[in-house]
Amino acid sequence: MDGQQNSYRRYEDGETEADFDLEDKIFVQDTSYKCPTYINKTPPCQGSCPSGHEIRGWLAIARGMDKPVDEDMAWQEYAFERMISANPFPATMGRVCPAPCEAGCNRNEVDDYVGINAVEQYVGDWANENGVTAPEAGADTGRKIAVIGGGPAGLAAAFFLRKDGHAVTLFEEHSELGGMMRYGIPGYRTPRDMLDKEIGRITAMGVDVRCNTRVGTDVSVDELDKAFDAVFWALGAQNGRGLPLDGWDAADNCINGVDFLDAFNQGYVLGTAKKVIVVGGGDTSIDVASIARRLGNISDTGQDDATDFLGHDVAGSLVRDGMEATLTSLFPIEKMTAAEHEREDALREGVDIKGGVMPLELIVDENGLATGMKMCECVMKGNTPEAVEGTEFVLEADIIISAIGQFGDFTGMEDFDNGRGSMTVDGTYAVADREGHFAGGDILKPHLLTTAIGHGRIAAEAITDFLDDGEVEKRPSVDVHHFNLLEELKQRGQSPSAYDHVQDSGTDQAEYAVHNYEDRSNSQIIKHTELFKGHFDFVPREVRDEVHIGADEVLGNFEERIIAYSEEQAQKEGERCMSCGMCFECDNCVIYCPQDAVFRVKKSDRTVGRYVETDYNKCIGCHICADVCPTGFIKMGLGA
Numbered sequence: 001m002d003g004q005q006n007s008y009r010r011y012e013d014g015e016t017e018a019d020f021d022l023e024d025k026i027f028v029q030d031t032s033y034k035c036p037t038y039i040n041k042t043p044p045c046q047g048s049c050p051s052g053h054e055i056r057g058w059l060a061i062a063r064g065m066d067k068p069v070d071e072d073m074a075w076q077e078y079a080f081e082r083m084i085s086a087n088p089f090p091a092t093m094g095r096v097c098p099a100p101c102e103a104g105c106n107r108n109e110v111d112d113y114v115g116i117n118a119v120e121q122y123v124g125d126w127a128n129e130n131g132v133t134a135p136e137a138g139a140d141t142g143r144k145i146a147v148i149g150g151g152p153a154g155l156a157a158a159f160f161l162r163k164d165g166h167a168v169t170l171f172e173e174h175s176e177l178g179g180m181m182r183y184g185i186p187g188y189r190t191p192r193d194m195l196d197k198e199i200g201r202i203t204a205m206g207v208d209v210r211c212n213t214r215v216g217t218d219v220s221v222d223e224l225d226k227a228f229d230a231v232f233w234a235l236g237a238q239n240g241r242g243l244p245l246d247g248w249d250a251a252d253n254c255i256n257g258v259d260f261l262d263a264f265n266q267g268y269v270l271g272t273a274k275k276v277i278v279v280g281g282g283d284t285s286i287d288v289a290s291i292a293r294r295l296g297n298i299s300d301t302g303q304d305d306a307t308d309f310l311g312h313d314v315a316g317s318l319v320r321d322g323m324e325a326t327l328t329s330l331f332p333i334e335k336m337t338a339a340e341h342e343r344e345d346a347l348r349e350g351v352d353i354k355g356g357v358m359p360l361e362l363i364v365d366e367n368g369l370a371t372g373m374k375m376c377e378c379v380m381k382g383n384t385p386e387a388v389e390g391t392e393f394v395l396e397a398d399i400i401i402s403a404i405g406q407f408g409d410f411t412g413m414e415d416f417d418n419g420r421g422s423m424t425v426d427g428t429y430a431v432a433d434r435e436g437h438f439a440g441g442d443i444l445k446p447h448l449l450t451t452a453i454g455h456g457r458i459a460a461e462a463i464t465d466f467l468d469d470g471e472v473e474k475r476p477s478v479d480v481h482h483f484n485l486l487e488e489l490k491q492r493g494q495s496p497s498a499y500d501h502v503q504d505s506g507t508d509q510a511e512y513a514v515h516n517y518e519d520r521s522n523s524q525i526i527k528h529t530e531l532f533k534g535h536f537d538f539v540p541r542e543v544r545d546e547v548h549i550g551a552d553e554v555l556g557n558f559e560e561r562i563i564a565y566s567e568e569q570a571q572k573e574g575e576r577c578m579s580c581g582m583c584f585e586c587d588n589c590v591i592y593c594p595q596d597a598v599f600r601v602k603k604s605d606r607t608v609g610r611y612v613e614t615d616y617n618k619c620i621g622c623h624i625c626a627d628v629c630p631t632g633f634i635k636m637g638l639g640a
Helices: 055-062 075-084 090-096 100-104 116-129 152-163 192-203 221-227 257-265 283-295 340-348 449-469 485-491 567-576 588-592
Strands: 035-040 144-148 167-171 208-210 230-233 254-256 275-280 307-309 313-317 324-329 352-355 357-364 370-381 384-387 393-396 399-402 437-439 517-519 598-600 612-614 634-637
Touching: 035 612, 055 075, 055 116, 055 567, 075 090, 075 116, 090 116, 090 192, 090 449, 100 116, 116 192, 116 567, 144 152, 144 221, 152 167, 152 192, 152 230, 152 449, 230 449, 254 257, 257 283, 257 399, 275 283, 283 324, 283 340, 324 357, 340 352, 357 384, 437 449, 588 598
Parallel strands: 035 517, 144 167, 144 230, 167 208, 230 437, 254 399, 275 324, 275 399, 324 352
Antiparallel strands: 035 634, 357 370, 370 384, 370 393, 598 612
């Protein structure tokens, strides 16, 4: 894209006033009743982030527009503080999140998305390397909360509950915290020293951690109800689903992906077998196949059975000593749910991926062991596969791993099972018919790590709301962490003066009012059609380097693949952010206003979101400022 120029214009060559209604857009002199107002909307990156990151905010810090109040604070620390206000795992998410934020980025309409994931990883790593701690716990409320499960949802909930000042006791059945981040994802994707630092930052806030303790067995639900004011269930989906084929449960060499990954990440799996089939198509199946590729041909797991996890994760570990790893998917390769770059890595590392095929029959020998699977090509009708006659074939295998789904283990807490191996909650993550109980993460429906973190954040807020008066208010339609102008003014010492609650005129001059500003971020996401995209030049995205391992080098290689941004790269990506729905101080409105009605706020009073104002006595409602606003922050309305 180097050297390209943009060509975005409001009107095409040859168009005249007859082709559009000028009265809806440009008015003459003072005949318009409209004047500019400044509208904060949620950018689509934030709207599509399941954890609710205020992405626009920390990219503004990376670009140097929003500077720390403390002049001695590094911009990275300030950005980190903004990140963990929604998600306490930036280093982890910057590595493994499939980044729906980048798919939603409005910059895609200009050249290419902003490298949000990469900036997040850089800032998270910087914070880890420089020993940045979490904020102190809030003032003690006297309330005690039990969090069941030490995965991303449970840890996120513990973090936000401690920020609110509640005492938190976290129960985890494994010997270490992390959940799927530790026991489901291989260490070359989530380095354990990095993960330990992010988890340790949370527990250091005063979380009472009880590992090797399983609720339902070691602690009863009744005991929780007696000891705690509220309970957050973050059980995860620790049981993997086997294939619906005759003989599956009886064959010792047929396992599920969750068990395989759990055993591998606990150090029980030393290797796999000569020929491994992974059935799945999601991220888990890729991990399984990739791990098996790395482990190679060793069959003893050291346990009675291996851990069942995600199909793609399983496939990724299977290629040592001439081992063959095959990953099969009902969907064609290009429509697999696994991330594209993960599929590409698996193929490069020697995993054979077969898309558009379905299992028909398990082939078992006289000892009851599976020796392969009969399969055929298929076409998908929605989510249902239909076999294509005459396309049958056999895949030989020494181990077959199913990575087709997961469900929860409700032993000792059967009343919470909705009959589908999951829990049912309302829009505030409150458990149905169980007052004071909330739930989130994979126990609701297996999804992304960042989704589980978002559940934990929102549920923690709901729990605090519930403990306040027994009621939980309805959540906003755009339920993410938003920029708050009043908080920004407060930290800069620019809070509005007290309002005496009497009717008054001339509020554009009053010190108790924020001049012509409106916050619609709770309900509206700004579209790219609201931006003046012609302002933005083509700027290539900074691409993270990766260590690409070939099939011949993958054996025993568990080194991290992603190489983090440099500081310069992170700042450049911050500059590429179009700041959708928020002023980024370009001065277009000031420069192009023909009446000099738009002017900069004096420097001592400026903050993010309050850079320019409008003199309504000069404004004639010509709409030019709104037309040339790159970010869509200026809308026409109100009036003097």
